[in-house]
Amino acid sequence: MTEFLVPTVDISSWAGDGSPEERSRVARDLDHACRTVGFIQIVGHGVPASVTDGLAAAVDDFFTRPLDVKKRYLRPAAENRGYSPPKSESLSYSLGVDPVTRMNDFFEAFNVGASAADYPHAVVAADDYAANTWPAENLDFRTRAESYFAHARRVAHTLTRIFAAALGVEPGWFDTFTDHSLDVLRMNNYALPPGEIELGADLTGMGEHTDFGIVTVLWADQVAGLQILGADNTWHDVQPADGALLVNLGDITARLTNDVWMSTLHRVKPPVVDGTIERRRSVAFFHDGNADATIRTLPQFVPVGEEPLYDPVTVKEHILAKLNGSRAGLKNTTAVREAARVHAAR
């Protein structure tokens, strides 16, 4: 068994006022992690424990409500907002890979995101930036989710500044296509009542997928379940270290760098102990870029005499093809490179 390590990077010199030497060391470390693993344990992010504790309390408060109450917050799949009940999505369809059974991922989720009103400076299509639905039963839920959202967005922005240094582009390069970014916060709850677990069934908390955007900032509790496909084509268990946020790159960054930086495949398989799933919680903040931005591979990442691995695509086209797979069950036939990696996994 090969050793698998998710590198830890302390970004405090970029989140605060670090020296130029310290900042370039961090950019070098991050570059190495992005080339070799695509997942990083981030410390020094500056998100107070009171904010992540509040987030966890908001998750607990919402998901412990009865199903019929949660279902009041269902929204159309394309909006990417509101409640997704257990077994209503299948992430492997986002890659065009058939899951064992249709729409069988057992996670439930609640999504909020950046709305058109958040970007008064930009002309945006309202259907790409849908308004949020907030649970009426608990006023703290919104305050807590919005507080974490603002911190996660700040961390994502800090990361794109480090990315710019690591990739050798202008410091504000990412800002040119993230000033009205499709940002979504997805709270995930992995739990099924014991009676709903079929013996011997192939249970998947969340099917294998790559994330769709630029970068994901992931808060998770330390219950096992998250697995990452390593360069050795086998799945490895990963948990966030104490106080760390996990960060992973998404497809947009893989496209920008011609796969030199990795949009790493991952999935969630929480442990079943005595016929009961050990409950697990995570909250992913997806920083996806402006819906109308066209993503083209940076020429310096394409070997001389070769074509880029990906054709140009707008963020909106790319995200919709993926969401139509995971949320509407329309197999994505464009994710050829990601699907090939799933089939190569052992």
Ligand SMILES: O=C(O)CCC(=O)C(=O)O
């Ligand atoms: O639950 C996790 O740890 C991962 C969630 C995830 O991959 C996602 O929401 O995209």
Ligand SMILES: [Fe+2]
């Ligand atoms: Fe993911």
